[in-house]
Amino acid sequence: MKVSEISTPALLADGKTLAKNISCMAAARPGPSLRPHVKAFKSSTLARELVAAGHENFCCATIREIEGMVAAGLDTDLLLANQVLDTNRLGALIEKKSTRITVAVDSEETILAAKNGGISEVLIDVDVGMPRCGCHPNEAGKLAKKARDSGLNVRGVMGYEGHLMHEQDHQKHETGIARAMAKLEAAHADVGGEVISGGGTGTWESNTLVTELQAGSYVLMDTEYARLDLPFEQGLFLLTTVISVSGRGHAVLDGGLKAVAMDSGPPVLVGQGEVMYCADEHTGVTGGFWKVGERVLLRPGHIDPTIAKHETLHVVEEVSEVDDSLVLDSWPIDLRGW
Amino acid sequence: MKVSEISTPALLADGKTLAKNISCMAAARPGPSLRPHVKAFKSSTLARELVAAGHENFCCATIREIEGMVAAGLDTDLLLANQVLDTNRLGALIEKKSTRITVAVDSEETILAAKNGGISEVLIDVDVGMPRCGCHPNEAGKLAKKARDSGLNVRGVMGYEGHLMHEQDHQKHETGIARAMAKLEAAHADVGGEVISGGGTGTWESNTLVTELQAGSYVLMDTEYARLDLPFEQGLFLLTTVISVSGRGHAVLDGGLKAVAMDSGPPVLVGQGEVMYCADEHTGVTGGFWKVGERVLLRPGHIDPTIAKHETLHVVEEVSEVDDSLVLDSWPIDLRGW
Numbered sequence: 001m002k003v004s005e006i007s008t009p010a011l012l013a014d015g016k017t018l019a020k021n022i023s024c025m026a027a028a029r030p031g032p033s034l035r036p037h038v039k040a041f042k043s044s045t046l047a048r049e050l051v052a053a054g055h056e057n058f059c060c061a062t063i064r065e066i067e068g069m070v071a072a073g074l075d076t077d078l079l080l081a082n083q084v085l086d087t088n089r090l091g092a093l094i095e096k097k098s099t100r101i102t103v104a105v106d107s108e109e110t111i112l113a114a115k116n117g118g119i120s121e122v123l124i125d126v127d128v129g130m131p132r133c134g135c136h137p138n139e140a141g142k143l144a145k146k147a148r149d150s151g152l153n154v155r156g157v158m159g160y161e162g163h164l165m166h167e168q169d170h171q172k173h174e175t176g177i178a179r180a181m182a183k184l185e186a187a188h189a190d191v192g193g194e195v196i197s198g199g200g201t202g203t204w205e206s207n208t209l210v211t212e213l214q215a216g217s218y219v220l221m222d223t224e225y226a227r228l229d230l231p232f233e234q235g236l237f238l239l240t241t242v243i244s245v246s247g248r249g250h251a252v253l254d255g256g257l258k259a260v261a262m263d264s265g266p267p268v269l270v271g272q273g274e275v276m277y278c279a280d281e282h283t284g285v286t287g288g289f290w291k292v293g294e295r296v297l298l299r300p301g302h303i304d305p306t307i308a309k310h311e312t313l314h315v316v317e318e319v320s321e322v323d324d325s326l327v328l329d330s331w332p333i334d335l336r337g338w
Numbered sequence: 339m340k341v342s343e344i345s346t347p348a349l350l351a352d353g354k355t356l357a358k359n360i361s362c363m364a365a366a367r368p369g370p371s372l373r374p375h376v377k378a379f380k381s382s383t384l385a386r387e388l389v390a391a392g393h394e395n396f397c398c399a400t401i402r403e404i405e406g407m408v409a410a411g412l413d414t415d416l417l418l419a420n421q422v423l424d425t426n427r428l429g430a431l432i433e434k435k436s437t438r439i440t441v442a443v444d445s446e447e448t449i450l451a452a453k454n455g456g457i458s459e460v461l462i463d464v465d466v467g468m469p470r471c472g473c474h475p476n477e478a479g480k481l482a483k484k485a486r487d488s489g490l491n492v493r494g495v496m497g498y499e500g501h502l503m504h505e506q507d508h509q510k511h512e513t514g515i516a517r518a519m520a521k522l523e524a525a526h527a528d529v530g531g532e533v534i535s536g537g538g539t540g541t542w543e544s545n546t547l548v549t550e551l552q553a554g555s556y557v558l559m560d561t562e563y564a565r566l567d568l569p570f571e572q573g574l575f576l577l578t579t580v581i582s583v584s585g586r587g588h589a590v591l592d593g594g595l596k597a598v599a600m601d602s603g604p605p606v607l608v609g610q611g612e613v614m615y616c617a618d619e620h621t622g623v624t625g626g627f628w629k630v631g632e633r634v635l636l637r638p639g640h641i642d643p644t645i646a647k648h649e650t651l652h653v654v655e656e657v658s659e660v661d662d663s664l665v666l667d668s669w670p671i672d673l674r675g676w
Binding site: 010061083084089106109110131134244246248250255257263276280305311 | 427619
């Protein structure tokens, strides 16, 4: 199939960029030193490409992602890097299969939920500065003891320095990571275990503490990450069709904010002109010359929530403004929902 | 099932509000004087409630919505109120069934596409002021002639005064609608046909020209519409669970920007406290007291793209902060995608 035969709006991944990003990261963090985060791409087929690159252990953000990865047989070592109360759904997976599932815990309630749901392995989630989940670093040892006393295997610690992912000032970036990871290291000393899990695409090189990096966005890259000096390139595009051209100087594309995430700002036009607005099913563009029926590419700002809006990711040999590129494969985005 | 048994994050509709909104609109615009827009809720099951209230003709924004409505048997009179080039998919539906599908056209290309795709009925889409689709009002008659010359049945005109939907100044609102509808009326005089289609929830009462109102959001209401003095009430909620409580004064809910649209701003907490941020799968809240495991409701700003993120809409007898409301039904959101 050629790109010109795809019904729009549709999500395209540039095959060469995807392959390059995967191999670049695999060279720097081979095998289990990377625990790719499937939340970024929500496709077990893309996850299989990462297995081929040497990474067998994955990180998930939702129960549905875990369920989908188990269904796809990619269940060697799955980490639900999130607090979860609804653990029965996870326990049911373990009962049925020789599946390894570890969950993050940061409270007595989540330890109890893990235990009651049939989970046997946990990481202690530590707050390293971002106002999200994680216990105070001083509490980690105590929680680990509670978890072990209740019969759980505590594999180590987790701490996500998400507040530093997009820091562009090199000095602040490095100092911030050092400070955050000092907290995680101290917590790990109290907790024990072989795992120190954390980091992401934005701290892939600077975070030298973690035994496994939880990066996912690097495969196709966000605009905000692209502003940093990283070796990974943006490879995700929304393919649209011009459905209307106005004498007032604008044209209208057939993909809008239901097809592309807006939380990191509107998408950017590839080629001439600029985006005026995104409505539910339309993007208005101006400052260029378009014809009705012409295909136009948009580059989404934030890949995770953009991919989560689609059923299919079309992998294209090389995405270009010319429509006749070969579609190598069409991957189901099967890990959506909750 | 009780609300407490629903896995979170999940979308809830307040059954009483939904019923009240539907009957209020049906009283004002009975039967075919309302052409409900399914883009707002993307559920053929909800559309069936509107059939029960007397509305058999529907408005769609995407081919997938048309396909889904045909599959559900709700195909008495479907309008694709959008320009479309990929008409073969629509023609295929008409060939198979005694289905009535009308599409909007605003150019020679879209007329040709309608004809070539097997569509036999069109509306001329007229630009009444919003910078989106639609021909110049002066061009409408000429396009209608082209369409008729090519063998298409031109049922009338369509014009959407979307730029006035959220205007809070009453005088500007009324003057703007009058000016926009004068353009549509002039175009209709040139085009002919029995249909003048347009309007929406925000102009439901003031737009007295249209023979059929294209309102959809009124069924569950956006926050922006709720600021206007309308008789419809907000009835959509995201049900979440508190998964983490920090000693730093915040708590974390298990639904984020993948579960709630951000284009009209972040969601609003029902009850104590306020939203700090929405991340992919988390919402941080502060200024209240929460316990891990507690259920918390969020009110989304924009219902259309929020509903499009979910597979299911749970209709609840009466949504409240107490978890034991009865779930009346769980409706598939079957019209998502493109």
